[in-house]
Amino acid sequence: xxxxxxxxxxxxxxxxxxxxxxxxxxxxxxxxxxxxxxxxxxxxxxxxxxxxxxxxxxxxxxxxxxxxxxxxxxxxxxxxxxxxxxxxxxxxxxxxxxxxxxxxxxxxxxxxxxxxxxxxxxxxxxxxxxxxxxxxxxxxxxxxxxxxxxxxxxxxxxxxxxxxxxxxxxxxxxxxxxxxxxxxxxxxxxxxxxxxxxxxxxxxxxxxxxxxxxxxxxxxxxxxxxxxxxxxxxxxxxxxxxxxxxxxxxxxxxxxxxxxxxxxxxxxxxxxxxxxxxxxxxxxxxxxxxxxxxxxxxxxxxxxxxxxxxxxxxxxxxxxxxxxxxx
Numbered sequence: 100x101x102x103x104x105x106x107x108x109x110x111x112x113x114x115x116x117x118x119x120x121x122x123x124x125x126x127x128x129x130x131x132x133x134x135x136x137x138x139x140x141x142x143x144x145x146x147x148x149x150x151x152x153x154x155x156x157x158x159x160x161x162x163x164x165x166x167x168x169x170x171x172x173x174x175x176x177x178x179x180x181x182x183x184x185x186x187x188x189x190x191x192x193x194x195x196x197x198x199x200x201x202x203x204x205x206x207x208x209x210x211x212x213x214x215x216x217x218x219x220x221x222x223x224x225x226x227x228x229x230x231x232x233x234x235x236x237x238x239x240x241x242x243x244x245x246x247x248x249x250x251x252x253x254x255x256x257x258x259x260x261x262x263x264x265x266x267x268x269x270x271x272x273x274x275x276x277x278x279x280x281x282x283x284x285x286x287x288x289x290x291x292x293x294x295x296x297x298x299x300x301x302x303x304x305x306x307x308x309x310x311x312x313x314x315x316x317x318x319x320x321x322x323x324x325x326x327x328x329x330x331x332x333x334x335x336x337x338x339x340x341x342x343x344x345x346x347x348x349x350x351x352x353x354x355x356x357x358x359x360x361x362x363x364x365x366x367x368x369x370x371x372x373x374x375x376x377x378x379x380x381x382x383x384x385x386x387x388x389x390x391x392x393x394x395x396x397x398x399x400x401x402x403x404x405x406x407x408x409x410x411x412x413x414x415x416x417x418x419x420x421x422x423x424x425x426x
Contacts, residue, residue, distance in 0.1 A: 121146055126226045128236040130205045133243065137221045138143050147208065152176065153201055161199040161210045168304040170311055172266065176203040177311050179244075180306065183251050184297045185214045186258050190284050191292045193258065198251065200244060207240050209247065217254045218247065241316035243322045248305060252330050255298070259337055266341055273352050276359060280352050288345045295338050302331045363412040 121143055125133045128269045136143050144158045157178040160166050171178040179202065182195035185296040196215055201208040211218060236244045269287050309324035384390055389397035390406070420426045 124222070124226070124415060126222070126232060126236075128232050131236050132206045133225065133236065134206065134208045135219075136208065136210045137219070139210045143210075147201075151201070151203075151206075151208070155177070157201070164197065166197060168300045170304060170307060176201055176329070177315075178202075179304070181251075181301060182261065182297050183215060183301075184258055184294050186261065188289075192290050193297065194298045195300070200247070200313060202240055202244050202251055202312065207243055207247075214262065215254065216415055217250055217253060219249050221247065239315060241312040241319040241320055242323075244308075244312060245320055245327070248308075249323070249327050249330075251326050252305075252334075255334050256330075257293070259334055262287075262294070262341060265290075265336070266344060269345075269348055273348050273355070276355075280348070281356075284345060284348050284352060288342075288349075291338055291341050291345060293344070295335070298331060298335050298338065302328065302335065305331060353404070367400060 122136060122138065122140070123143060123146070126133050126135075139161055141162075146161065147153055148155065148158055152169075152173075152175050154173065160178075160180060166180045169180050172319050177198040177200075181198045181200070183198060184193040185196040186193045196212055198215065198218065203209075209218070213219060215364075220336060225235055226232075236243050266288055269283050272278040272283055303325065308327050309320055312320065338386040383425060386405070388401040389399050390393065390402055391399055417426070
């Protein structure tokens, strides 16, 4: 029967004398015990070191936030580190949440930060439901490990649906002239890159895990883990398609932005060309020299000198542009 406080010992499993301050919950079926530890501290690490044959480096890894997904195989147990994406609404980006598993013949220890609520719900379901406990724990620790991993991988599809919905929304903004889409494209691209960084190492680790767990399995789990790997490959392929779609959106937004800018520049060029004669006439007749056609008669010599100087400057610039092959 499931138990929270204290954790009772089972056959072939180290005895547990749980202290009230320890954040450890357990559920037992037959000779299989599942210990779940959320937000582990040094107290839980010391307890596991005293009652289980776990290597000190593996216990240290459960508290580290910079571990890469990996599998460490020992004579009595297998230590697995997995990362799964957790999306934060405030920052609009996914971060990796670490889940550590110690898998032995008659026990599983899961250690995580509590960010993956589905894992917590799955443990509570096994604790409170005889049917769920029988369904998930009756076939040994290897099968329970598969169920835990499968649930967390399936959770990725929910996040993937959000990304696809976000992609559709960005597509609408790209072709809407009244909305600046560059910022949304950059945010979506950053989120997709974060998911790809998490999913990529997960595929190889889970693909290798089935062969490592065979010694703890009561039946063949190759098909089950193959299904999980297929799901990860589907997630990866979808992220790859979204990445390519974002590149198309980025190019389209750049082209459309240049086209809109070109239309604006054409209008401004027409206005500048229309106003140019007025600017020339007003500037010439605004000078303090005698001008042809002006009211006051006088010597127009200074006017012609100015015209020659302006003609020389204009000709010099045209020659320079031609030499640079700008015109």
